[in-house]
Amino acid sequence: MPIDVHFLARLFPALLEGAEVTVELAVLTMAICVVWGLVVALGQATRGPLGWAAGAYIQIVRNTPLLIQMYIVYFGLSLVGVPLSGFASGLLALCLQNGGYVAEIYRGGLQSVSARQYEAGRALGMRRWTLYRSVILPQVIARVIPPLANQGISITKDTSQVAAIAVMEIMKVAQVWVESSANTYDVFLAVGLIYLVLTSVISVGARVAERQLAFVS
Amino acid sequence: MNAESSLATDVTSPRPMLDMSGIVKRFGANEVLRGVSLQVARGETVVVIGPSGSGKTTLLRCVNLLEDYQQGTVAVDGEPVGYVMDRGGQRQRMAEREIAAAREKIGIVFQSYNLFPHMTVLQNIVAAPIRVRGIPRPKAEQRARDLLAMVGLSEKADAYPARLSGGQQQRVAIARALAMDPKIMLFDEVTSALDPELVGEVLAAMQQLARDGMTMIVVTHEMSFARDVADRVVFMDGGVIVEQGAPEEMFASPRTDRVRQFLKRYNDRYRI
Amino acid sequence: MNAESSLATDVTSPRPMLDMSGIVKRFGANEVLRGVSLQVARGETVVVIGPSGSGKTTLLRCVNLLEDYQQGTVAVDGEPVGYVMDRGGQRQRMAEREIAAAREKIGIVFQSYNLFPHMTVLQNIVAAPIRVRGIPRPKAEQRARDLLAMVGLSEKADAYPARLSGGQQQRVAIARALAMDPKIMLFDEVTSALDPELVGEVLAAMQQLARDGMTMIVVTHEMSFARDVADRVVFMDGGVIVEQGAPEEMFASPRTDRVRQFLKRYNDRYRI
Amino acid sequence: MKTFAPLLHSYWYLFRGAGMTVLMATTAVVPATLLGALLALAQIFGSRATRSAIVGYIFIIRGIPLLVLLTFVYYLLPLTGVDLPPFWGVVLVLACYYAAFMSEAFRAGILSLPQAQWDAAKSLGMSRRLMLRIVIFPQALRLAAPPFINLCINLIKATSLVSIVGLWELTMASREVVERTLAPFQIFLAAAAMYFCICYALALYGKYLERRVLVGH
Amino acid sequence: AQDSVLDTVLKRDKIIVATYSTSPPLAYVDDKGDLVGFEIDMAHEIAKDLLGDPNKVEFVVVQSDGRFPAALSGKVDFGLCSTTIYPDRAVRIAFTRPYIDTGNSLIARKDAAIKTIQELNDPKYTYAILNVPPAIERARQLLPKVKTLLLDSPSALFLAVKTGRATAFNIDKPIADYYEHENDDLMRLDVTGTPFAYVAQDAIFMKPGDFKWWLFLDTWVGELRYGSRYNKYQEWYQKWLHKDAPPQRAYDFNKY
Numbered sequence A: 001m002p003i004d005v006h007f008l009a010r011l012f013p014a015l016l017e018g019a020e021v022t023v024e025l026a027v028l029t030m031a032i033c034v035v036w037g038l039v040v041a042l043g044q045a046t047r048g049p050l051g052w053a054a055g056a057y058i059q060i061v062r063n064t065p066l067l068i069q070m071y072i073v074y075f076g077l078s079l080v081g082v083p084l085s086g087f088a089s090g091l092l093a094l095c096l097q098n099g100g101y102v103a104e105i106y107r108g109g110l111q112s113v114s115a116r117q118y119e120a121g122r123a124l125g126m127r128r129w130t131l132y133r134s135v136i137l138p139q140v141i142a143r144v145i146p147p148l149a150n151q152g153i154s155i156t157k158d159t160s161q162v163a164a165i166a167v168m169e170i171m172k173v174a175q176v177w178v179e180s181s182a183n184t185y186d187v188f189l190a191v192g193l194i195y196l197v198l199t200s201v202i203s204v205g206a207r208v209a210e211r212q213l214a215f216v217s
Numbered sequence B, C: 001m002n003a004e005s006s007l008a009t010d011v012t013s014p015r016p017m018l019d020m021s022g023i024v025k026r027f028g029a030n031e032v033l034r035g036v037s038l039q040v041a042r043g044e045t046v047v048v049i050g051p052s053g054s055g056k057t058t059l060l061r062c063v064n065l066l067e068d069y070q071q072g073t074v075a076v077d078g079e080p081v082g083y084v085m086d087r088g089g090q091r092q093r094m095a096e097r098e099i100a101a102a103r104e105k106i107g108i109v110f111q112s113y114n115l116f117p118h119m120t121v122l123q124n125i126v127a128a129p130i131r132v133r134g135i136p137r138p139k140a141e142q143r144a145r146d147l148l149a150m151v152g153l154s155e156k157a158d159a160y161p162a163r164l165s166g167g168q169q170q171r172v173a174i175a176r177a178l179a180m181d182p183k184i185m186l187f188d189e190v191t192s193a194l195d196p197e198l199v200g201e202v203l204a205a206m207q208q209l210a211r212d213g214m215t216m217i218v219v220t221h222e223m224s225f226a227r228d229v230a231d232r233v234v235f236m237d238g239g240v241i242v243e244q245g246a247p248e249e250m251f252a253s254p255r256t257d258r259v260r261q262f263l264k265r266y267n268d269r270y271r272i
Numbered sequence D: 001m002k003t004f005a006p007l008l009h010s011y012w013y014l015f016r017g018a019g020m021t022v023l024m025a026t027t028a029v030v031p032a033t034l035l036g037a038l039l040a041l042a043q044i045f046g047s048r049a050t051r052s053a054i055v056g057y058i059f060i061i062r063g064i065p066l067l068v069l070l071t072f073v074y075y076l077l078p079l080t081g082v083d084l085p086p087f088w089g090v091v092l093v094l095a096c097y098y099a100a101f102m103s104e105a106f107r108a109g110i111l112s113l114p115q116a117q118w119d120a121a122k123s124l125g126m127s128r129r130l131m132l133r134i135v136i137f138p139q140a141l142r143l144a145a146p147p148f149i150n151l152c153i154n155l156i157k158a159t160s161l162v163s164i165v166g167l168w169e170l171t172m173a174s175r176e177v178v179e180r181t182l183a184p185f186q187i188f189l190a191a192a193a194m195y196f197c198i199c200y201a202l203a204l205y206g207k208y209l210e211r212r213v214l215v216g217h
Numbered sequence E: 001a002q003d004s005v006l007d008t009v010l011k012r013d014k015i016i017v018a019t020y021s022t023s024p025p026l027a028y029v030d031d032k033g034d035l036v037g038f039e040i041d042m043a044h045e046i047a048k049d050l051l052g053d054p055n056k057v058e059f060v061v062v063q064s065d066g067r068f069p070a071a072l073s074g075k076v077d078f079g080l081c082s083t084t085i086y087p088d089r090a091v092r093i094a095f096t097r098p099y100i101d102t103g104n105s106l107i108a109r110k111d112a113a114i115k116t117i118q119e120l121n122d123p124k125y126t127y128a129i130l131n132v133p134p135a136i137e138r139a140r141q142l143l144p145k146v147k148t149l150l151l152d153s154p155s156a157l158f159l160a161v162k163t164g165r166a167t168a169f170n171i172d173k174p175i176a177d178y179y180e181h182e183n184d185d186l187m188r189l190d191v192t193g194t195p196f197a198y199v200a201q202d203a204i205f206m207k208p209g210d211f212k213w214w215l216f217l218d219t220w221v222g223e224l225r226y227g228s229r230y231n232k233y234q235e236w237y238q239k240w241l242h243k244d245a246p247p248q249r250a251y252d253f254n255k256y
């Protein structure tokens, strides 16, 4: 398969424009999910209807394909009179689904902090919020960074699915170029490389963060 | 009790520092405490001994409501902790914030140190004073350094717990509890997880504390500590207090068979 | 040593059951064993004592090559374990399969039991005899039941380790090691993780074993065990054997200051 | 009722698609698991060169969207002389892709076993192979079961991408019906429900395994 | 020299064709689950002409991303899936002459009250198209002001307009005709006289460089449109597009 260098030279600037949208989507999704996932995880930890609802939410979003969720958000919301843009719909769907995954990551992190840490905090007179903020969450965060980074990588790859709802991210740009040039190999090669670069940035960033946050344990 | 020391309090006060009465605690059908009552006077050091499973740990955990209990009340320095009696004579659980406040008065040190691994030694000690009691950071840090000096760990202020030996970690845990200026300190087998070589340093810190007039309940298997430091030894078995008294009397001439047996087995094991 | 017991062996044989000579072990730059030589005769029980970090655990782990060591050799019953000397006088590491075979002759019991949690007690005991030594299952199970009876756990054959107390788990671990019919048994602080109440049952099993003529090296802090059971006590410090001798002599009149200090501190702690 | 007419006419077609999804996923999960275990072992016990080769493999696989890999590998294979029918080609790609993730799960399971278990097995004279088989694997597999199940769920959802290389399954089936009937909501929701039933059943099984693991320790 | 695909096909006794299954009325799955349509009939007819049996054909259902590599990699003998001849494409793949001329339809929401195409050229409207080059090019040239929305299936276009995401959309005329009955809330804009009325030409495509194979397929298409197979062509037009096929070429031989 000969690589068409001239073609790639024309392709790359276009792909990079798409990559910008991809990065925006991925970064926003991660930022929102880091918070939203925690909310869901804490909600799930409570008893009663809230915990039940959080659990149901997690199961539903995790066990259905993202593409279909995206469709429902994009076209469904529009039917009921809330026409979010493609970007916003994609972001919402990505956050909904990955919020479920991130919540599970937090749950694992919370469970990995031993009950004795809670007791030690309570014995010092800490109330729930102080206990969580200064004792539990810092430990949870240090522990969830590697799985969160993995999730970040899969979010980055998942953004390719918003192509289906007319967002001009890298995959959509690629599709348009494939359509016009019939040169699937070169386009997908370039796309693969760009994703690889993006995801490596996350891996490296996570490793740095992990080292920063690591307390000697 | 050294009346001149900084922590010295009025030992002659009629009101006990800790007053537990009729504590009953069940785990399911298993009645682990069967109506335990215990008064500890100001500045007194009570050592609790007894066979495994007799309820010693549970008793300590009930004092500051780490375990909930089904009957009985606890008061520290005259003020109820956990439950109050309402007008109808019914036990009423206090609000969480009141319980949290009451816990500040009670320091507890566990067998497994339980330091916060993500904080340095100093941060471990100042966290609660600053966040719970609102003490300004400089003042809290000064106090923390004093306490570290007292337990002989001044130079470890900025180390993380994982870098310390077990004995050092346990001394930090003691300093952390003391930083809240508790009225009473509870120790649950704080040397059991330590290498024999390291036990001494922790016991020394506790002995110093007792000498300074802190009110203490110490659960331990270290009989020599009981002998040298305790004002009173309490022997628990099967969820009740079987016998109590001054260490000399109890070790020399136990009144009950159960204690005699227990001590004999101990002597057999540790006599060279 | 009871010459009539099933495990009895010829104590008068000139060849020692275990012969370690000149063992040097380094962790990086840290020399943990500095040329330790130790012979253990058939049927002899050697108790190793010494302060924390003196290299006791490391010594035991070197015997069956759980740790690799940099100098020296080990032989069990005259046959080398781990290293042989070639014609040129060079140490040569044996092949992995030969080492595995040599390990069968050496039983070891750890502080933390290390039972296989996914197997029942019986499965824990028969796994190695069946799969490593090729003993037919019925025979292996019969032997396992005999061993369980010996350690007093006949009725727990089908329980999972998680359901047992620490003392029970430790006795199973002993039975598991014995099931390979080792020529020598190594014990590394096997009672340190146990509740004081449960220590006795494990020590009793070990005492029985010694009485039956098993060759044993026991690392322990239980001085009464050393006193009652040991044929010889070895004191280690800083990676060397500082002093050794019969327990009565050593405890009554230690020759070196280091041992005297060590025993004094022990006595101070445990005397009631 | 008219709104659901498209669904009533085509539910059997969707069921067949779901059957294909399950068939493809189960066929792919077997080699993925075997290859994953092999990679995990090679990464733990292999030479330095082997280890870095595997690390590189996992890095690349994790960094590129499945869609890109699928197109690339499937359509590049014939150029190298290997020509697989679509089903087996897809199974091959899915297996290689998920093997990377599975090996990470297995490796974590093996490494999280305490050193003491290895020591105990060694000291009983077990050879490495024997100790892996009867001591390490049985425990590591239990520890790895929950992440393994999650990966299986991801794999099932990922089969929705394979239509790009001409394989027919639930997502493709629903798109076919949608394009004919213009009833996207009814059809896609039905498809989502089918995915949910398949994946949630698996998730429940995972929960059950997880609980069993906890009891065992 | 390499064997021509033609030889391979004859040896194999079967043709392998890339098609869509989501593109009514050209190639789609009917409610019995069978692959049907204009292009499907074509493929069967090719099999019949080449191998004597209309059933000696294997369909590989692809999506637009996958159709070109399917042909280039040799996974299929040729592609027959609504592929418009386009110069950039012709650099990498070979087209036969076109087998169908498709015009465009512009469909708008009735409630948008748009009468002409010119009105649509307004930033307050959104215009949905497939992400294919001719449509994109047309949008750029003819409706530079309108917001465009690139979607990847006809159903998504319909849905976008029906749910109010877009005001109007552009689609191949046969497809619009097929969906005609579905939509009373939509209306067609008149495109006569505009470039939307120009025909686009769909053709069979294959790996380039195989003259023998190309010649066969091209000849076959020529015969379909203008020669001996014209009656079939007419039949399929009636059956799938409900109208007459474009006329066979006929002119006054005496004059030229």
Ligand SMILES: Nc1ncnc2c1ncn2[C@@H]1O[C@H](COP(=O)(O)OP(=O)(O)OP(=O)(O)O)[C@@H](O)[C@H]1O
Pocket: B027, B030, B032, B050, B051, B052, B053, B054, B055, B056, B057, B058, B059, C195
């Ligand atoms: N969380 C719990 N749930 C159920 N039973 C418990 C729990 N904690 C303790 N128990 C039971 O309560 C009894 C007393 O336990 P406790 O830990 O107070 O004894 P202890 O005197 O401290 O023993 P040790 O010397 O071993 O520390 C034991 O029988 C124990 O099994």
Ligand SMILES: Nc1ncnc2c1ncn2[C@@H]1O[C@H](COP(=O)(O)OP(=O)(O)OP(=O)(O)O)[C@@H](O)[C@H]1O
Pocket: B195, C027, C030, C032, C050, C051, C052, C053, C054, C055, C056, C057, C058, C059
């Ligand atoms: N895996 C290891 N890596 C580096 N150093 C080690 C390792 N294991 C042990 N050491 C060091 O070797 C020395 C001897 O350790 P060892 O465990 O043999 O002592 P010990 O006599 O058994 O002590 P204890 O009574 O505490 O069990 C210690 O200084 C220890 O820090």
Ligand SMILES: [Mg+2]
Pocket: B056, B057, B058, B188, B189
């Ligand atoms: Mg206790």
Ligand SMILES: [Mg+2]
Pocket: C056, C057, C058, C188, C189
């Ligand atoms: Mg040791």
